[in-house]
Amino acid sequence: xxxxxxxxxxxxxxEEAFLTINCTYTxxxxxxxxxxxxxxGEGLQLLLKATKxxxxxxxxxxxxxxxxxxxxxxxxxxxxxxxxxxxxxCALSELSNTGKLIFGQGTTLQVKP
Amino acid sequence: DGGxxxxxxxxxxxxxxxxxxxxxxxxxxxxxYWYRQDPGQGLRLIYYSxxxxxxxxxxxxxxxxxxxxxxxxxxxxxxxxxxxPTAFYLCASSISGRRGNQPQHFGDGTRLSIL
Numbered sequence: 001x002x003x004x005x006x007x008x009x010x011x012x013x014x015e016e017a018f019l020t021i022n023c024t025y026t027x028x029x030x031x032x033x034x035x036x037x038x039x040x041g042e043g044l045q046l047l048l049k050a051t052k053x054x055x056x057x058x059x060x061x062x063x064x065x066x067x068x069x070x071x072x073x074x075x076x077x078x079x080x081x082x083x084x085x086x087x088x089x090c091a092l093s094e095l096s097n098t099g100k101l102i103f104g105q106g107t108t109l110q111v112k113p
Numbered sequence: 114d115g116g117x118x119x120x121x122x123x124x125x126x127x128x129x130x131x132x133x134x135x136x137x138x139x140x141x142x143x144x145x146y147w148y149r150q151d152p153g154q155g156l157r158l159i160y161y162s163x164x165x166x167x168x169x170x171x172x173x174x175x176x177x178x179x180x181x182x183x184x185x186x187x188x189x190x191x192x193x194x195x196x197x198p199t200a201f202y203l204c205a206s207s208i209s210g211r212r213g214n215q216p217q218h219f220g221d222g223t224r225l226s227i228l
Contacts, residue, residue: 036219043119044205045219046217098161098169100146101217103155
């Protein structure tokens with residue numbers, strides 16, 4: 001079945017460092033891909049999305065490009081801030097007509113001043 | 114502002130007790146979902162509903178029940194049959210449950226603990 005694999009955390013960076021969180025997926029066909037962010041004690045917020053190959057999603061300085069050839073959707077940010085500390089989830093949409101999303105296990109990011 | 118409201122934020126359950134978690138949305142979304150999140154883990158789907166008066170089991174439905182009598186409401190009951198209910202429960206919705214490629218919008222969650 002469809003699945004999403006994220007790099008294990010926690011990822012610890014200093015402020016203004018470059019961020020990459022790896023995400024690879026297994027799916028039949030070409031699903032849409034999403035990154036969500038979860039701050040402590042809160043629900044998930046949609047960070048960005050891409051719906052087809054070579055699409056780049058971007059929001060709040062974060063970017064991710066839908067790479068069909070490597071089945072990847074890595075999250076990047078050029079300069080992280082302490083306020084970016086959170087858990088990041090990669091997800092894909094099932095192509096069956098259910099609206100279901102498949103989530104990775106999440107990657108915790110800690111940014112130190 | 115449109116959104117998803119979950120209540121209560123914290124809930125405690127006694128042995129042998131059923132508890133109900135509320136989820137209300139005013140986004141006019143057709144589809145709603147319930148997830149369970151355990152520490153350090155991803156989200157696991159409990160139940161989902163693509164349209165009013167219809168719902169399907171997700172990956173971990175045992176010990177849980179739902180109803181979908183109104184478009185805006187999708188309450189989750191954690192029954193006494195659920196032996197390990199301590200978790201963070203998240204409700205979500207999407208515009209359509211019959212089309213893929215739609216993002217889901219989440220509430221702020223309910224944290225359930227055992228007394």
